[in-house]
Amino acid sequence: MRAKSFTRTGKRPKPGGDLKKDIVSFCMDQGADLVGFASPDRWDDFGEVPPEFRPRAVWPPVETVIVIGMQMPLPIVETTPSVQHMELYRTVNRALDRLAYGLTRCLNRRGHASIFFSRDGYGSLKALRDKPIAAFSHVMAARYAGLGSVGLSHCLLTPEFGPRVRLVSVLTEAKIPPDPMQEGDLCIKCGLCVRCCPGSALSMRKDRIAGDYDKLACLGVAEDLTERRRYPCGVCIKVCPIGEDRILYGAKKSSGKYMSEKKKLAADPDSPEYRDWEHIRKHG
Numbered sequence: 206m207r208a209k210s211f212t213r214t215g216k217r218p219k220p221g222g223d224l225k226k227d228i229v230s231f232c233m234d235q236g237a238d239l240v241g242f243a244s245p246d247r248w249d250d251f252g253e254v255p256p257e258f259r260p261r262a263v264w265p266p267v268e269t270v271i272v273i274g275m276q277m278p279l280p281i282v283e284t285t286p287s288v289q290h291m292e293l294y295r296t297v298n299r300a301l302d303r304l305a306y307g308l309t310r311c312l313n314r315r316g317h318a319s320i321f322f323s324r325d326g327y328g329s330l331k332a333l334r335d336k337p338i339a340a341f342s343h344v345m346a347a348r349y350a351g352l353g354s355v356g357l358s359h360c361l362l363t364p365e366f367g368p369r370v371r372l373v374s375v376l377t378e379a380k381i382p383p384d385p386m387q388e389g390d391l392c393i394k395c396g397l398c399v400r401c402c403p404g405s406a407l408s409m410r411k412d413r414i415a416g417d418y419d420k421l422a423c424l425g426v427a428e429d430l431t432e433r434r435r436y437p438c439g440v441c442i443k444v445c446p447i448g449e450d451r452i453l454y455g456a457k458k459s460s461g462k463y464m465s466e467k468k469k470l471a472a473d474p475d476s477p478e479y480r481d482w483e484h485i486r487k488h489g
């Protein structure tokens with residue numbers, strides 16, 4: 206059997222009023238937690254992303270960027286660095302890529318040429334050391350698609366999951382109405398990500414929300430964890446107080462626990478407060 210309605214007739218199909226609804230249903234049915242739509246104009250309007258990294262530069266026919274998010278459940282993120290956390294990260298990444306690939310094919314079959322950018326845009330940590338930037342930023346795409354705002358840690362913060370969400374983007378030539386952007390900043394500049402970062406890679410700035418971010422210091426932590434098969438770090442993602450997922454898991458007031466974790470575990474590696482996390486770390 207051959208795929209039906211893969212049309213390239215020279216005539217572009219008009220995205221019917223239901224295309225956006227169909228895309229959202231497709232993504233939700235396939236396990237997405239968040240879906241947002243952005244016009245490539247937003248990259249130009251805000252001018253925050255260098256021109257060569259904007260959607261029209263990486264794929265000129267693009268008319269809409271669709272950004273899909275999947276959650277990272279907090280209690281496993283809290284065990285970082287652990288094999289369980291690494292496997293969760295890998296599982297979410299694979300699920301996102303599979304979904305984006307499926308959506309791309311589905312749009313192509315409907316006659317809307319599309320491509321997707323996998324959730325990581327670099328070959329290895331070594332490649333990242335030489336060139337510490339990905340070809341396309343899903344974080345900025347998600348900001349322009351209305352899924353959240355960028356925090357001090359440079360992560361996307363969403364109302365639902367704070368930064369505990371992984372992202373992928375589909376670029377399509379179908380013109381779909383964009384979603385409104387997140388109003389205001391979700392980051393409260395609490396500084397927890399700065400204080401808990403094991404690589405001292407983040408520092409607060411007075412003049413803006415996003416802090417200074419030392420990519421190579423962060424990369425050093427990632428390299429060390431990769432050698433121990435305990436990547437990624439994600440401490441800034443774990444400690445961020447933003448996100449309704451904290452209500453679900455009864456973890457609204459965990460900042461003290463995060464702040465004193467290192468000190469208390471150094472004093473007592475069997476501290477009852479951290480026994481569950483340490484169990485998973487040891488036996489992951």
Ligand code: SF4
Nearest residue numbers: 356392395396398445
């Ligand atoms: S931990 Fe605090 S300062 Fe860091 S991104 Fe989250 S809200 Fe902002």
Ligand code: SF4
Nearest residue numbers: 402404423438439441
């Ligand atoms: S991933 Fe880890 S090392 Fe990198 S900025 Fe976040 S807390 Fe720091």
